[in-house]
Amino acid sequence: MTLQCGQRSLSLDTPQIMGVLNVTPDSFSDGGQLLSRTGILNDQLLERAVQMVEDGASILDIGGESTRPGAAPVSTQEELDRVMGAVELIAPRLDVILSIDTSTPEVMREAAMAGAGLLNDVRAFSRDGAMAAAVASRLPVSLMHMSDEPDRMQEQTEYVDVVTDVKAFLEHRIAVCLTAGIAQDQILIDPGFGFGKTVAQNYQMLRKLGEFASFDLPILVGVSRKSMIGAITGRPASGRVVPSAVLAVMAAQRGASVVRVHDVAETADALSVWQATEGEL
Numbered sequence: 001m002t003l004q005c006g007q008r009s010l011s012l013d014t015p016q017i018m019g020v021l022n023v024t025p026d027s028f029s030d031g032g033q034l035l036s037r038t039g040i041l042n043d044q045l046l047e048r049a050v051q052m053v054e055d056g057a058s059i060l061d062i063g064g065e066s067t068r069p070g071a072a073p074v075s076t077q078e079e080l081d082r083v084m085g086a087v088e089l090i091a092p093r094l095d096v097i098l099s100i101d102t103s104t105p106e107v108m109r110e111a112a113m114a115g116a117g118l119l120n121d122v123r124a125f126s127r128d129g130a131m132a133a134a135v136a137s138r139l140p141v142s143l144m145h146m147s148d149e150p151d152r153m154q155e156q157t158e159y160v161d162v163v164t165d166v167k168a169f170l171e172h173r174i175a176v177c178l179t180a181g182i183a184q185d186q187i188l189i190d191p192g193f194g195f196g197k198t199v200a201q202n203y204q205m206l207r208k209l210g211e212f213a214s215f216d217l218p219i220l221v222g223v224s225r226k227s228m229i230g231a232i233t234g235r236p237a238s239g240r241v242v243p244s245a246v247l248a249v250m251a252a253q254r255g256a257s258v259v260r261v262h263d264v265a266e267t268a269d270a271l272s273v274w275q276a277t278e279g280e281l
Helices: 042-055 076-090 105-113 130-137 162-180 199-207 209-215 227-233 241-253 264-277
Strands: 002-005 008-011 016-022 059-063 097-101 118-121 141-144 187-190 258-261
Touching: 016 042, 016 264, 042 059, 042 076, 042 264, 059 076, 076 097, 076 105, 097 105, 105 118, 105 130, 118 130, 130 162, 141 162, 162 187, 162 199, 162 209, 199 209, 199 227, 199 241, 227 241, 241 258, 241 264, 258 264
Parallel strands: 016 059, 016 258, 059 097, 097 118, 118 141, 141 187
Antiparallel strands: 002 008
């Protein structure tokens, strides 16, 4: 399968790496590294983006609002300033697909006009105006499951069966997308690891990730440095690089087309070794 991401195309014949670029003060792993009180740290942001592309990222995911558990929302203008500052810095300089991690219609529209290639919405385009903005952009969309808003989602972890219930949610949102006019070959799905799930539920979803292949759509998985790793290893976010790469390979083995990661080089190496073992050199 090939995604048409604006002016760029992305082959999903092999798993692709999405590098995380958070221009936020409070993201759980890298908050504040690329943003100060006075705005985006342009030199650091561009250096990080260049390194990720050199290390093997085919997509850079830019986020201007933290969605970590307990995160508070930001104003539309503040999110716009952060995201557009990053897009306008990177788009003219790097040959890479820019994904926008947002649920805000205004951000979707502005980023699409500025050269973004993918819209990645943790709320699955359920916010007022978001679906219309996605349709107008003509860009691929990623639909993620989240049980509630970030400040409440970890209070909403009751499922009859987490895999079955998440699949039912995604099935509904896919139908909404198709009805709105988004083509099926422009939709990705994301089970939403860490978003309103317990540690056990996260690992159950990863173990049964292959069941999401029934949609016949590309699967995006984001498990990098998350608390599901910390709960097992006892390590802080900065110490979860190796297990994050392990989980990325496990996700790819179970059908993930895109893995969203903080540590691109380590993930690329892990995927290369797995592919060599599978005879895909």
